[in-house]
Ligand SMILES: [Zn+2]
């Protein structure tokens with residue numbers, strides 16, 4: 400059996416070598432595949448799409464009603480999703496930290512947080 404000669408990893412700037420046919424080291428073997436899907440990498444489309452899905456999910460969960468108004472017994476159609484605890488204050492994108500909110504409440508809340 401002839402042993403394969405290690406070649407440098409195809410990932411630009413990677414110091415590792417590989418004997419694998421696809422030309423990427425252990426660390427980057429998945430990355431090579433990801434990069435083939437042009438423009439579909441993490442940050443670019445990742446956040447926007449994930450957020451859209453999450454946003455729709457929260458609106459549906461809260462029945463498209465503003466949760467802030469609802470606490471005061473008023474049913475207002477929610478158009479946005481709000482971070483209960485603002486991200487600036489350590490809030491996360493977790494479903495438990497998100498609520499449906501109407502524009503008026505959102506505006507008021509944002510003004511308070513400043
Ligand atoms: Zn590599």
Ligand SMILES: [Zn+2]
Nearest residue numbers: 465468501504
């Ligand atoms: Zn409201």
